[in-house]
Amino acid sequence: MSDSNEKPRNDLYEERVSQAKVVRKIVFFCVIGFILIGTILLTSGYFYIKNALGPMNEENPQEVEVTIPIGSSASQIGTILEEEGLVRNGALFRYFVRYNNESGFQAGDYVLSTAMTMDEMIAALKDGRVIQEAExxxxxxxxxxxxxxxxxxxxxxxxxxxxxxxxxxxxxxxxxxxxxxxxxxxxxxxxxxxxxxxxxxxxxxxxxxxxxxxxxxxxxxxxxxxxxxxxPFLAEVEDGEYTLHNILTLASIIEREAQHSEDRYLISGVLYNRLEQGMRLQVDPTVSYALGEHRYMTTYNDLEVDSPYNTYLYPGIPIGPIASPGSDSIRAAFQPEETDYVYFYARYNGEVIYNETYEGHNQTHQMYRDEWIEAESEE
Known part of the structure; x- marks a missing residue:
């Protein structure tokens, strides 16, 4: 009986060993395949970008007259250059400009060559020999x-x-x-x-x-x-918790609350703290926007306006921006300052006072609320 049992066990063991060898071979060849594909993609990408950044036609160069209108963005300039046959890809021109932090392009008329690299093209576009007059x-x-x-x-x-x-x-x-x-x-x-x-x-x-x-x-x-x-922040948005629409909404709130750059980053930190702690944002400019009226002060009745913009009534980030934020407020919304504050109070003179507790915040509010009452009465 022992001999008959031993033989099936040996067969089973050998079968499993054989299967393991097959699996290892499959894994090995898959890894090799992925490495080869990755190498091919990286090599192809490298040569594509190298080619795209190089001259369009160095052997038989042609001169092309180009007009860059006033107020053109890097994207618009890239489109113009691509349409004129001076670069292979207008979008790549824009990303190249962003990556190298290039700026200072001048509106004007240029004579560019198909023998120019993208670097040479960018340098030429900063010259602006013929500046157009804005109407x-x-x-x-x-x-x-x-x-x-x-x-x-x-x-x-x-x-x-x-x-x-x-x-x-x-x-x-x-x-x-x-x-x-x-x-x-x-x-x-x-x-x-x-x-x-x-x-x-x-x-x-x-x-x-x-x-x-x-x-x-x-x-x-x-x-x-x-x-x-x-x-420049789109990659952060893809990996983050909030959409770009959410962040622009926070930037608009920051813009309406702060007058000074340093306050924008700190207020941003406070707003993110409140969101993380599940607190309502409770910012007055959202109530004014919900009401459709510019106001110095909000009353208790105002706080009850049923609107998805009202951050006293609804939790989280409002449904959309409440104003147009500038560069500083947009950067602050993406790069909040780390802080323990969860309350802030903006005085009429532009000073912002921060607190970690509601008691402290309420004292600040009682101390300075008359400033806004007086300002409203003088309107």
Missing amino acids: LVFTVPEGLWLEDIAGIIAENTEHSVEEVMEVLNDREYIESLIHRYAMLTDEVLQEGIRYPLEGYLFPARYDFLEDNPPIKEIIETMLDRTEAEVD
Whole structure:
């Protein structure tokens, strides 16, 4: 009996050993295959980028006249160069510019060559020998509501506020922008959003060659500036807890609450602390936006307004931005200062006072609330 039992056991052992050898061979060849594929992809990528950064035609160079309009972004310049046959990939030009932190491109007329590398092209584009005169110049300050920005556009062009707002609320147009801009998603079309592009029109000075450019050209120029601001942070968004829409919403709150750069980063830290601890943000500018009225102070009745923008009534980050944040506020929203504070109070004079406890915060509030009452009465 022992001999008959031993033989099946030996057969089973040998079968398992054989299977293990087969598995090891499969794993070995899979690893080798992955290594080969990875090597091929890396090598191909290297030569593709090297080729893309090099001259388009060094052996039989041709000179090409190029016009760079005033206010052109790196993305727009890349598109122009690609269309003129001076670079292989306009998007790669933009990423190359971002990676090397290049800036200072000048509007003007250039004669560029297909024998130039991308580095040489960038150097030439900083010369700006023939600067074009701007026919329209206007500035959008930080922290404005979209309605106010529409007013500035109307004041400086022949377009009416109603015409500007009609374009800004055109769902079909917004959907087309979502397909064109990586920073825009369907979040801007959520039910309850007041204006889809609120917070996405970058506050800055704008120069246009025409005295009355089309409304869409103005909007897209402003969107280009916002995209250039957020582009360096997109990788962080992909790995983070919050969407870009969420972060721009926080940036808009920071913009409305802080007057000084150092406060923006600290207020950002406070907002993130409140979110992490499950506390409501409870910031007054969101209530003003929910009401649709600019206010110095919010009353207890105001805090009850039923709106997804009201951070006293609803937890978490509001449904969307409440203003257009500037560069500093956007960076602060991405790079909050580490702090133990969970409360802050903005005084009328711009000073911000921080506290770790509600008791301390309430004392601060009682001490300085009359400043806002007096300011409101003088309006």
